[in-house]
Structures are given as structure tokens and as C-alpha cells.
Amino acid sequence: MNQTDLNTIKQLPSKEERHKLFGSVDPGPRTKPVEKSEMKDLQNAREDFLFDLDAVGISNVKHPIRINSTMKPEIQTTIGTFKFASSIKQGSKGTNMSRFTEQLDQYHNEGFAIDITTLKRFTKELAGRLKQKDSMVEVSYPWFFERKGPFSDLAGMNHADATIKVNYHEETGFDVEVSLTGKITTLCPCSKEISEYSAHNQRGNVTMSIELTDDFNEDEIDWKHQLLEAAESNASARIHPVLKRPDEKAVTEQAYENPRFVEDIVRLVAADLYELPFVTKFYVACRNEESIHLHDAIAEVTYDKRDETN
Template identity: 35%
Template sequence: MEDVQGRSDNRQIAIDKVGIKDIRHPVRVRDRTGHDQHTVATFSMYVNLPQHFKGTHMSRFVSILEGHDREITVESFHEMLAEMTHRLEAESGHIEMSFPYFVNKRAPVSGVESLMDYEAAFIGEMHADRHETWVRVAVPVTTLCPCSKQISERGAHNQRSQVVVTALADGFVWLEELIELVEAEGSCELYGLLKRPDEKHVTERAYDNPKFVEDVVRDIAVRLNDDARIAAYRITSENYESIHNHSAFALIEHDKRAAE
């Protein structure tokens, strides 16, 4: 049968990314305890398309996923990126694998254990012979408004905040390390299960540690700047305000390599 996608195209317009989006597949991720977490990831896979080709071969993306057993690991994720660009005869490729990641946490006073879930992702980019893998993690924290605390006679308003860190590492970095770094820079971290003594502790911890959204991203940036393994990063923080009908938002991007 004729390869329609392989026909020439006379519009002389290249496409930066073409492929498949939001396909789910089993994955296996090693956590810091030495155990494997079996979960389901959502994949988006793209390649560039030169101007002289009419289309790409969409079925090959799915075939590449299916070719890596039933579960994909971090190691096979890297292999998939190279395989995808080669099989689709592309100069550049992009794979994003996002998945829920679980960490067992102990409540600060009672010590009761519960699981916290975080949305994590590996993002692979390949351009010619250059290959990069970014790690992204979304971490919910509590923030308490310094201004509200300063002007109020009783209490202060707080909110849940979503902090997202996307980092390019020269060395190995555990997801747990990024999660703990972010949690340490909120007013207080979140837990899946708290007893009453724990609730007292986290409420008072937040009150004693007020932070604006600007403080959160700056404090995280300081920590990442001091980590020699981190080559570049992007930090966002969104406060889902409890007394306003809007969110507060801040973003910092920095590429340490540009300063070298």
C-alpha cells in the first residue's frame, strides 16, 4: 500500500512538533527506599517534521511504547527517546512522561504514617546529538500571609499553594529530594493523615513561618543555586487565595550554564 505520510509537501513549512498526546501506559519508577513503584503514566511523544514530508507515522509512536515490555523504567525512557527520533527519521524529539508518585510520610507529632501523592514527570529532549532529561514535580504546601499576620489582632489567612519545580540535573537527583526541598520552603508541609496534636503543630508552624508567594520561589531558588547538580530550573508557585477571588502567582527561571 502507498505510504501517504511519505508523500512530498509543496507548502515549504516545517513542523516543530508532531506526534501523539496523552496516551497512558504502565511504568515502573524506583524510589529512594529502594523499592519500585508500579504506576500509570501519561505520555506525549513528538518529533519534528521537515518541510518536504506530508506527515509522520503516528502508529510508530505507539509501537515504540509497546516495544518496551509492559512497564517502562527510567532507563528505558532514555532509550525510547533515541529510538523514536531514529525510527521516525527526525532531527529532534520530545517525550514527556507524567505520573503520580507516592511518598510515605510521618505526621510531625503522633508519627502516624500515610501516603502523599505528587504529580511528577520526566521530560526528554533530543536535538541532533544533544540529549537532556528534565525532572518536574508538583508539590502542595501551606502558605500563611505575612501581611495578614502583621495587621490582624487574631490569626492570619492562609491557603494551599501549588509549587512546581522543573529541574535539569547534571547528577542524579531523587524525586524525594526535590519534594523535601519544596516542602521545607513553604510555611508548612501537607500530610495525608493528622491527629489533633499534629493539627496543632502544623497550624502553629505555619503561623510562625509566614511567606509571600515571592518568598517561596526565591527561597527555593537559593537552594537550587547552591546545589551543584542542578544545571537549570524553572519554579512556579500559585497560592489559591482563601480571602480573594484570584490566585497569587510567581515564577523564576534560571540556567546556570548561561553564566559559565
């Protein structure tokens, strides 16, 4: 069958007629202004609207970003998921939502590298654009890093989920919180203790959130690498993208030699974060995807080092 034969099998109405068939109608009369200066601005209405609002903005905004890393690949592009907000007073009805994405596009055109210094500048400029005293930006993204097999030295890519949150207020300045969720291997100490041979293990998910000191210098310290190391160095074993048989033997034996309860992981990671001089407050959580249960095992801890000086 040739192309001519295919086109003559069914005679369809025109595209315009098809649209009308499925509900499209002709445009009605236009009576409202088309110029922005003549349009009514409901969001900027001023009246008593009952309550101040802590945060108004937009979330789940996906956008390409660039990040730097002290681990290979040292420069990488990835997808950031953004949240933007500011507070508004009782006398304001709303905020100008388009200004959040306006500024995001402006930074993108200038080459948007995601780092704390840039996000501080972003939030301060955003507060000015919104004509508010404060603003907040939060961006989450997958961070990739090279991992080699312990015996073969064959490399592959692992990733962890990173987040930076910056709050700005013109009176108090900046608050910065960073987070990382990475995956580890844990081997059950109880299973090892009671079994004649072997022990069950599972994949653990370690989430760490830290508040940074005012003098934290990201040019000297890669916080992502520091948090990843805190999680992985306290695990039964690290996760690897490429494992040959000698690698698998090494990882399996390492896990057996370093059994960890979920409680152990949280306490050991907390100890490492406590020793980091640029951390003021931290939160650590571990969730183990149990291999012999249908449930997950969890543990969490929050600690504020500033309480020790009060």
C-alpha cells in the same frame, strides 16, 4: 414475577434488525487493496510541503508504568501520560503515528520502568524507527510518597505530579528536563502582622522545572525527592494525609512561626535549586489558593546558572 414472565412482556426485533432500525446498512463493494504492501502511503509522500515542522506526534497517551523512589513506597506502579514527537522536513508530508505506540508497547512488554536512562534509550531508538534525526518523549505521572504526622507518627500517602522530558538529536545528544508540582501550606505574613490574633493561611502549589547536567546520575540522586524537599522545607508547613489533634497543633504552630508570601516561597525554593550542583537552569512558580480572596496569588522566577559563566 419470574424470568419467563419478564422475557414475555415486550417482544423486541432481533439485534441485527435493531441495528438497521438505527441506521446500520449492509457492507458495500470493496475495491481498495487490503494488503499493506499494496496500499498507498500518503504520510510518506515526498513533495514541497512549504515548511519544516518542529514537532509532529501524539499526546495524551495513558499507559501503566513502574517508577522507583527513595521514599516509601520505593517501587510503585502508576499511570503515565505520554507525549511523543519528532520534527519533519519540508519535503515530508507526515510521520508514521503508529510507530510511537508500537515502541511504547514493546517497552511495556519488557517491563517499562520510568527513569532517565531508559527514556534516553527510548528516544534514540524512536528517532531510528521514525527515520528522523531527532525525537522527544515526555511522561507525566503521580508520584506517591509516605508522610507521617509530626507528633503521632501515623503514616499516610501524599502525592506530587512529576514529569520527565527527554529530547534527542543525533548531532547534539540529549537534553533532559524534569518537573515536579507539590502542595504546601503558607501563612500570610501581612495577616499575622496586622491582626490582633490568628492569621489566614492557604494551600500553595509549587511547580519546579529543572534542566539537568550531562553527568547527572539518577542512581545516586532521586531528583523527585530533591525537588519535593526544596518546596516543602521552605513552606510555612508541610501537607499531611493523617493528622491527630497533637499533630494539628504542631502543624498550626509551625505555620504561624514561619509566615510566607508567595514571593517568599519562590525566592527560597530558587535558592535551594541554585545550590544543587546537578541543576543548570530552573523555573519556580507558586500559586496560592487564597482563603480570604476569590483570586489566587502567583509568583514565578526563571534562572540559568550558565549565564554566570558567559
